[in-house]
Every structure is written in C-alpha cells, then in structure tokens.
Amino acid sequence: MSAAEDEKLNPELQEEHQNQEEGDVEPEMEYGDEIGMGYVFYRDRKEWADVDAVPQDDGPNPIVKIAYSDKFMDVFDYFRAVLQRDERSERAFQLTADAIELNAANYTVWHYRRVLVQSLQKDLHEEMKYITAIIEDQPKNYQVWHHRRMIVEWLKDPSQELEFIADILSQDAKNYHAWQHRQWVIQHYNSHSKRSVAQQNRYNLLQPTIGQAPVEFRQTHAGLCPPETGSSLTSALEILQDHCLSTYPNLLEQILELQQTHSSPYLIAFLVDMYEDMLENACSNQEETLNNALELCDLLAKEKDSIRKEYWKYIGGCLKNKYGTTEESKSPSEEQ
Amino acid sequence: MEEPISVLRCLGEYHSAELFNEDNVKTVTSIEQKKVEDSVQDVFNAYKINHRLSPPSLQREQHYIYLKRGLRHLSDAYECLDASRPWLCYWILHSLELLDESVPSSVASDVCKFLARCQSPSGGFAGGPGQHPHLAPTYAAVNALCIIGTEEAYNVIDRQKLLDFLYSLKQPDGSFIMHVGGEVDVRSAYCAASVASLTNIITAPLFEGTPSWITRCQNWEGGLGGVPGLEAHGGYTFCGMAAMVILQKEHMLDLKSLLRWVTSKQMRFEGGFQGRCNKLVDGCYSFWQAGLLPLLHRALHTQGGSSLSMTNWMFHQQALQEYILLCCQNPSGGLLDKPGKSRDFYHTCYCLSGLSIAQHFGSREIHHEVIVGKEENRLAPTHPVYNICPDKVAQAVQHFHQMAVPGKSGSSSQTPNL
Numbered sequence: 001m002s003a004a005e006d007e008k009l010n011p012e013l014q015e016e017h018q019n020q021e022e023g024d025v026e027p028e029m030e031y032g033d034e035i036g037m038g039y040v041f042y043r044d045r046k047e048w049a050d051v052d053a054v055p056q057d058d059g060p061n062p063i064v065k066i067a068y069s070d071k072f073m074d075v076f077d078y079f080r081a082v083l084q085r086d087e088r089s090e091r092a093f094q095l096t097a098d099a100i101e102l103n104a105a106n107y108t109v110w111h112y113r114r115v116l117v118q119s120l121q122k123d124l125h126e127e128m129k130y131i132t133a134i135i136e137d138q139p140k141n142y143q144v145w146h147h148r149r150m151i152v153e154w155l156k157d158p159s160q161e162l163e164f165i166a167d168i169l170s171q172d173a174k175n176y177h178a179w180q181h182r183q184w185v186i187q188h189y190n191s192h193s194k195r196s197v198a199q200q201n202r203y204n205l206l207q208p209t210i211g212q213a214p215v216e217f218r219q220t221h222a223g224l225c226p227p228e229t230g231s232s233l234t235s236a237l238e239i240l241q242d243h244c245l246s247t248y249p250n251l252l253e254q255i256l257e258l259q260q261t262h263s264s265p266y267l268i269a270f271l272v273d274m275y276e277d278m279l280e281n282a283c284s285n286q287e288e289t290l291n292n293a294l295e296l297c298d299l300l301a302k303e304k305d306s307i308r309k310e311y312w313k314y315i316g317g318c319l320k321n322k323y324g325t326t327e328e329s330k331s332p333s334e335e336q
Numbered sequence: 337m338e339e340p341i342s343v344l345r346c347l348g349e350y351h352s353a354e355l356f357n358e359d360n361v362k363t364v365t366s367i368e369q370k371k372v373e374d375s376v377q378d379v380f381n382a383y384k385i386n387h388r389l390s391p392p393s394l395q396r397e398q399h400y401i402y403l404k405r406g407l408r409h410l411s412d413a414y415e416c417l418d419a420s421r422p423w424l425c426y427w428i429l430h431s432l433e434l435l436d437e438s439v440p441s442s443v444a445s446d447v448c449k450f451l452a453r454c455q456s457p458s459g460g461f462a463g464g465p466g467q468h469p470h471l472a473p474t475y476a477a478v479n480a481l482c483i484i485g486t487e488e489a490y491n492v493i494d495r496q497k498l499l500d501f502l503y504s505l506k507q508p509d510g511s512f513i514m515h516v517g518g519e520v521d522v523r524s525a526y527c528a529a530s531v532a533s534l535t536n537i538i539t540a541p542l543f544e545g546t547p548s549w550i551t552r553c554q555n556w557e558g559g560l561g562g563v564p565g566l567e568a569h570g571g572y573t574f575c576g577m578a579a580m581v582i583l584q585k586e587h588m589l590d591l592k593s594l595l596r597w598v599t600s601k602q603m604r605f606e607g608g609f610q611g612r613c614n615k616l617v618d619g620c621y622s623f624w625q626a627g628l629l630p631l632l633h634r635a636l637h638t639q640g641g642s643s644l645s646m647t648n649w650m651f652h653q654q655a656l657q658e659y660i661l662l663c664c665q666n667p668s669g670g671l672l673d674k675p676g677k678s679r680d681f682y683h684t685c686y687c688l689s690g691l692s693i694a695q696h697f698g699s700r701e702i703h704h705e706v707i708v709g710k711e712e713n714r715l716a717p718t719h720p721v722y723n724i725c726p727d728k729v730a731q732a733v734q735h736f737h738q739m740a741v742p743g744k745s746g747s748s749s750q751t752p753n754l
Contacts, residue, residue, distance in 0.1 A: 010677065011417060
C-alpha cells in the first residue's frame, strides 16, 4: 500500500518512460508476452471456455476510473471469476502470476495465490524461486516481501535469506523492506543469539566498543568521519548515552578543543547535550554551565543551524526555565 | 494574525553556506545529496533570475484542472494503483478541499456510491470493488467520506462491520495486521485508530496493548520505525505519533527525543524534509515530518511546556514553503517529490498538506499565519491528526457520537482527542 511507503512507484513516471521507450529493441518474447506476438487473451483460450469472466463492477458513474489496457481487464475479469467460485486449480495458480505481473500491489491476488499454494501443495522451493525473481524486479513493494516471509515460514527454512537480502541491499543499501525482512529472519531463526537484532546489524557494520578511552573516540570521529554527517555523531551519542555521558570527564575538554578546528552544528548540539547532562547531575558551576549552554543555543539558532532556529529557541527556553535562577526563569520574551 | 513573507531565505546572499560539505569523503549518499542540492540550486537560481520581482505562486488553476480530471479518469499508467482506488479518492478530494475548491454534489454522491462498492461485506474497505478489505484503503475511504460530509457519505460506513473488521486484525501483542493474511507495521495502528475514533466505534479492548506496542517502535534515533527495531522513518513516525495522540497516550513516547529527531530531518539547503537520516528530500515528507510538529506542540503544551512559541511551529515554516512552491510544482498542474520527478496525486496531496501546515499555526484560540509569496497561496488549514480539514473532523465526530458504539450498546465511548 502507498501511504508512508518509501519512494512509492510513480505511475506517471512509468507513463513518461513508456513514451521514451517506443522504438527500443524488444526483449526476447515469451509466449503470452505481447499482443500480436503470441499473446492470447483468456477470453480466447479454449481451456478457459467453461468460465464466465466477471467484469469489474464500478457502478454507473465511476470515480477514479482507470483506463485499463485490454490485457489488464481480461486477466482481472478472469481473476474475479476464479475468486468468486473459489477455484483451486493449476490454471488459477498460473492466472495469479499474470495478475501479479500486471499489478504486483494487488494484495487480494497475492492472498489467493497463497491459498492455492497450500491447496495445490505446490513446491515451495519453486515458489521461492518465483518470489526471488519478483522481488529482484520490484524490491519496493510490501506484498512481495510479505509473500516471501510466508514461504520461508512454511518451509521453516531461512537458509537462503541473508544472502538474498544482501544481494538486494547491494543494489540499494537503504531498502527499508529488505532491512525489515533481515531483522525478522535473524530474530525468528536466531533465538540462541544473546545480542539484539539491531545490535547484530549495527555491529556488523560499525565500530569501536564502548570501553575505550575518549582519546580513541576523538581520533575515530575527527579522523574518519566528515564533521558534516549527522549519523555518526548521533550514533556515537547513543552509544555514550547508553553508558552515561558524565563518566567521561575529559570528554568535554576534548570536544571543546575539537570545536576550534572541526566545528559543526552537530558538534555544538552535542555540547549542548553535555552541558544539559551536567546541569541534570547538579554539577558545581551551574550558572556558568547554563550560560554556556544558552550561548550555544543562541549561536545555533542565529547562525550555525538557523533552519532549526525555532527548535533551538525552545531548547534554550527550556534550559532557562529548568535551571535558571528566579530572576532568569521569567517566561522568555517571544522574539520573532 | 498574519505574516506575509516576501524576502526569500533561499535567495539570501549566504544561502550557499548551507550546501553540504563533503569534506573530501565521497560516498553514494554524499554524491546523491549533492546532485539534489545542485538541481535545487538551479531552481533557486532560475527563480532569482526570472522571477525576482514576482512572488512565488501556487498554480491553483493548473492543480485544480489536474485534480478535477483525475477524480473521474486516470490513464492506464495508474494500473499499479488499481488496489488503491480509495486512496486516489482521498488524495484528490483532500487536495481540492485544501485549495478551497468545492466538489459538485453529483460528483460527491458518485464518490459515495463508488466507495460503497469498495466496502467489504465482512467490513472495512478494499482497494477496489470485489477486492479484500485492507486497513489502508479503509483509512482513505473513511477520510474521503468525511471530507464529503453528507448524510449519504456517513451512511455508507457499516460501523458494526467495521468494528468486526478491526477486531479481526488485532494481534495479541497490541499491533494490527493490515489485512487478513497480511503484514504488521505501525501504519495499521494509525489507520485503525483514525477510522475508529472518527466513526465512534472504540471499545475498551480494541486498542489494548496498542500504545505499548507503538512505543516499542521508537528507537535510539528518537523517531519511530515500521516495527520495533527498525530505522526511524518519517511516514511511520507520523503514524505512530498520530495514533498515540488519538489514543491519548502520546506521553508514553519520549517526546523530547522525537522532537530532536524530526527537527533534524529538515534539510538546511533545500528547506524540505527527508524521510530518514542520510536520505534525500522529498515533498511528501512536508506532511509526514512537518505534520509531527503540531502534534508535538500540543503534547508538550499539555505537559506544561512554557517555553513553547505562541506563533510558530518548531520547524522553519518559510523554508518549507519555499521548497514546495519553487521546487515541487509541475507547471501543468500537480505536485511532486523533487525537481526532475513526475507529478502524481499522492505527492499533490502531501505537498499541499505540508504547505497548509507550514502556513497555519495554532488551534482554536490562537491563529498565526505565515504566507510565503502571494496572498492567494493560502490554503485551508488541515487537521494534523487526520489530515482532513478540521471542520470536517468536527462534523464527523459530532455525527457519529450521536450513535451508540456498536456491539456494546449503552457503554461509554471515548471522546477522541481533537
């Protein structure tokens, strides 16, 4: 389904591509591929003569009416027929493949295909081959991944999964469905592992263990990662938060030093967090710490991270309200 | 209270200082980001040269023509959305209501009749007539019917069956699957909470365990993933937060880290939002991400946040409007992801929804507008939980609260948190 889907398939982009591809050499044709090149409509197939197609009932004044191609209408007219009579047959099974090819997002077809796979006791390894090919072709579709998950569950065999997912990720390292499937596989079939799934994924890819000195932290982050990326500093923050920011007293000095040469909004925000942590833990120089924090919030709002000015104004205001003295903690004037 | 904006942030002398600094570390991510910044910069520069005397303009007329036609007819390119037709109704109707364009009563009636054909005999709505019901088209259909807001529209919904349908999808751990034999993710909780609260069918056990499950979706980044353990993502974060607001459990989330995460998703150069860290700006996140700020504002206010602004959301409203108006409009009508992409009704809906959020601050008592460009760019306000106009929410709630909650007559119903 569409909402919240990562980079959803844009139908109008398809339209543009279709226009561009006219005149290109046709790929090798298979039986049933193109009209005039051997494709036979279901309505013309002898082996389907016993079935009355069921046209879509949009009503007399349809809304959002799609101008389906002949091929699309024909396939789905027969799919509706098969669904209506709950036909459990090999021909119905093959029909689902045609329907899926025309619209892989039709979850009703996928559901019916699964009913048929079980009813007809289809070879699940063959089904795995099928779904592998479909996902390679359309890796950003919910239904294909869910279908694969069901087959893996029925087979009770995840042995192909990590390699398959790795292949998909090699084509698009950020495919959300792929990562979701990966976490499911690991969680479901790796219960003897003590690490959490996310940790497994992360530690496969990332870096130093926590116990190491702040010196190493600074070296790692100043040397390897450009100061402009949010993710490495944020994940460093998470790791440190897990182990309590304030147990590294020299860290503040190190970061302040780093600020001289490698300033970035991420670094300054990190400093604000450190000051807040110190205030929270009732450090000795509350007033100075608060002022430092407020100064940085102001710097971020006005200059270094102005896209987030409203946020930094709010954070500064919160700090003032929470840690300011009675004089300072009057409600902040609303500067526009 | 109104604030017309004529000096554009993106045309500022120092705006190029916001460009990404690769620092000689090239990655796939940085290369893609730079490409987008380049194309966005081209748009900003072209605007500077060609239009600097005329303010950014929402192409209302073109969008209206595109939407009006789409409501009736779509090309075969839309075959891929044949299992999402209620969505098409909702995206188009909501876009029209934001543009303050009325729908003729005959068309409205036809929408009602069509959606009635999408309703399943077992409850809920399907992606098209004869298909199986699914929470996403159910959400879209109910929203579309509430936008229409006539008796005919409200009467389409079989509330008893809808409740049965929701129960049939409920899982022991508090989550919901999207359809029978389907997948779980946080969208389902939002879809269920949205339709149940609008139509007044919430019973005590229906959402038992759901808030706890949703909180498990929040991760170290501060945002929410689709299911527990996954990367924080704008779409899923919106769904989770909005569901929590409906269930009046938003305080179970770490609002502070959520606020930090979402504000960090606004792109300093482009002005629009990315969906996840290290990914690209996309016009649709103008709603999914920016829409979180009104929800957070209210939640933090309830918590007693005295530092909250009384005039602005905690994102750069002007920068977002500039991105949408300059980079996300197709001159022939319709809106889009980013320059170079094709228009579609999904992006039209969510770019306009985001534009509305960016223009209107406030609620019942306070209202402060920030309008970039022409006055005529002003859209109708949208409800940040349901993403239909607030008056349509109020009207629907009022209508359905006159009815008893199905299945358990006489029991008290939960008034939704508007």
